[in-house]
């Protein structure tokens with residue numbers, strides 16, 4: 001179906017579920033502020049669903065409508081307590097065969113799982129009760145806990161959309177098909193350099209590049225949306241490297257690429273990894289160019305949370321998402337550590353409330369933004 005028809009259908013749905021034209025106007029204005037660029041030139045199709053972002057459930061779906069209605073509520077209601085969480089980032093494994101330079105879960109990694117499956121199932125049931133439409137499952141390496149991962153997907157199927165965050169390790173063709181059958185929509189696969197050797201060195205594993213590229217192919221074959229995620233370091237934060245990376249991503253046929261700036265957490269704690277002002281502005285310029293210009297229509301859509309975090313404030317800390325690490329601790333997000341409790345003694349609803357009270361440590365938190 002041509003892109004303009006999808007946009008028209010989505011527009012009619014927005015009109016139908018918006019309480020007023022004013023609400024719709026506020027929503028569209030908010031979206032423009034969030035992305036920075038004026039027009040969307042790219043839409044991603046997966047089966048019968050269409051995606052503009054890896055953070056929004058596919059259109060048309062109940063989850064998509066629910067998220068839009070939540071966004072409208074945000075624009076009108078003063079009390080953040082009434083606002084549901086959009087995304088739960090849930091780390092299900094504290095094991096990993098890699099030793100990545102930047103690993104934010106480094107303090108929790110070991111040879112045994114820290115959370116029993118019963119605790120993970122309990123938290124997922126609470127997320128279903130709270131109508132959280134979007135779950136990002138990560139680790140450690142979640143593929144090392146494959147059987148439990150399938151159980152969780154089956155438990156949440158029909159209630160929420162699932163995306164997997166993985167290095168790609170062990171994501172074979174058969175497993176990709178099992179994941180799809182259990183209800184996985186997309187996979188965010190870490191790839192931190194356009195050159196194999198560099199990526200393997202960064203991940204401290206000789207086959208990291210091979211696994212990441214194979215995982216993309218296997219996801220495509222199974223009908224799972226493959227998305228690449230790049231930890232943007234000082235080395236990568238310039239047009240030359242970013243363009244080489246985007247050329248590789250386009251050749252691999254991935255529809256989304258996510259840029260995550262290096263942060264001083266986990267293995268990077270206390271290190272000189274934060275991007276300079278010049279590097280940040282090179283990243284912003286590149287993001288605007290690739291997403292906003294028709295010339296780059298054939299390239300993947302870039303998702304760059306750092307852009308709107310600086311402009312509009314943090315979306316984590318219980319605003320739109322929170323993170324539960326592989327030991328069960330509640331955090332504002334994977335990069336703002338400082339647990340407010342643990343799932344073994346605190347319900348999800350309480351965890352969200354405490355994180356809202358605490359707010360983000362890095363950026364301002366604005367629940368209405």
Ligand code: SF4
Pocket residue numbers: 096097098099100102103104105106139140141167203
């Ligand atoms: S970043 Fe991910 S893949 Fe790398 S060591 Fe940490 S958990 Fe493993």
